[in-house]
Amino acid sequence: MRVLYLRQLLSTFLVSTFGLYLVFLFSNVYFFNYTPAGEPDNFAPVIEIIGGDIITVAVGTDYEDPGVDAYDIGGDMELVVDGSVDPKTVGEYEVKYTAKDSSNNITEAIRKVHVIQPAGTIYLTFDDGPSEHTGRLLDVLKKYGVKVTFFVTGRGDDNYFKREFEEGHTVALHTNTHNYAYVYSSVDNYFADLNTISNRVKAKTGEDSKLIRFPGGSSNLVSRRYDGRSRIMTRLVNEVTKRGYTYFDWNVDSNDAGGAKTADEVFNNVTSRLVLGGNSVVLQHDVKGFSVDAVERIIQYGIEHNFIFKKLDASSFTAHHGVNN
Ligand SMILES: [Zn+2]
Numbered sequence: 001m002r003v004l005y006l007r008q009l010l011s012t013f014l015v016s017t018f019g020l021y022l023v024f025l026f027s028n029v030y031f032f033n034y035t036p037a038g039e040p041d042n043f044a045p046v047i048e049i050i051g052g053d054i055i056t057v058a059v060g061t062d063y064e065d066p067g068v069d070a071y072d073i074g075g076d077m078e079l080v081v082d083g084s085v086d087p088k089t090v091g092e093y094e095v096k097y098t099a100k101d102s103s104n105n106i107t108e109a110i111r112k113v114h115v116i117q118p119a120g121t122i123y124l125t126f127d128d129g130p131s132e133h134t135g136r137l138l139d140v141l142k143k144y145g146v147k148v149t150f151f152v153t154g155r156g157d158d159n160y161f162k163r164e165f166e167e168g169h170t171v172a173l174h175t176n177t178h179n180y181a182y183v184y185s186s187v188d189n190y191f192a193d194l195n196t197i198s199n200r201v202k203a204k205t206g207e208d209s210k211l212i213r214f215p216g217g218s219s220n221l222v223s224r225r226y227d228g229r230s231r232i233m234t235r236l237v238n239e240v241t242k243r244g245y246t247y248f249d250w251n252v253d254s255n256d257a258g259g260a261k262t263a264d265e266v267f268n269n270v271t272s273r274l275v276l277g278g279n280s281v282v283l284q285h286d287v288k289g290f291s292v293d294a295v296e297r298i299i300q301y302g303i304e305h306n307f308i309f310k311k312l313d314a315s316s317f318t319a320h321h322g323v324n325n
Contacts, residue, residue: 045072045099047109052145056114063087070099085113119306124148129286130156137292147311151213161204170311172211184223219321233325250283251319256291263293279317
């Protein structure tokens, strides 16, 4: 007879290098589908691949396997990692993870690693969020192991900052209110607003972000309506730099805040404007559902055409516009 308890699975296991690993389960916790001694264990181990089923890396860069989480119920589990990746040689590689429990239940998972000569680098960036679309965007990014940059505001659910950060993305600052009339009426107002969003992000991620994007970009003219002819963008660009921030604009506009109203238009705008042999900083908004809808196809297009996806950091291409005010 089978006794049903709830068992907490404590056998989470992380592999970061290749080889043979043994996983020992903790017992006596809570049981679920507990199999009494003498009865067969029919539950196969579970493997979750960390960092995407397909990973694309540029030839010549370091590759470290992000590993898997493997779980099992009852008994000891063995996890074998088979296959190797030569990041110095262009090619398609496979890494196979095999988990076997003491009752010989076997689960396999395969990761493909593409080492390519990149056609260019794509920095996907998403402004104005979080929103109700951010969760499914993060799901798509996780599926492909693509890291991006979010220029966040205080208008959505703060908890997404934590998820974005924990899933390896860059959480950068866009202002708290995104209210042009306020943030561009004075340098003090701008920094007061920036500090608010900075503190909210830090409360969720534990980190000070020094990467920013101005609402409307550094080239915006809308600030002229509110700054009393003080050329506020010129002053802000100097002041943020003095205070240790790096600001980013973009050189590939999806136009999802302009004329584009469908996922198809967003896809076409982005893919037709990608910079071959260079850097593409793509502007999208994760407050726009149709723009989020285009992301999976943009990633697939990028992978098929040998682009590398990266998140922004302080040393990345900044795609600066000319300042007009
Ligand atoms: Zn914005």
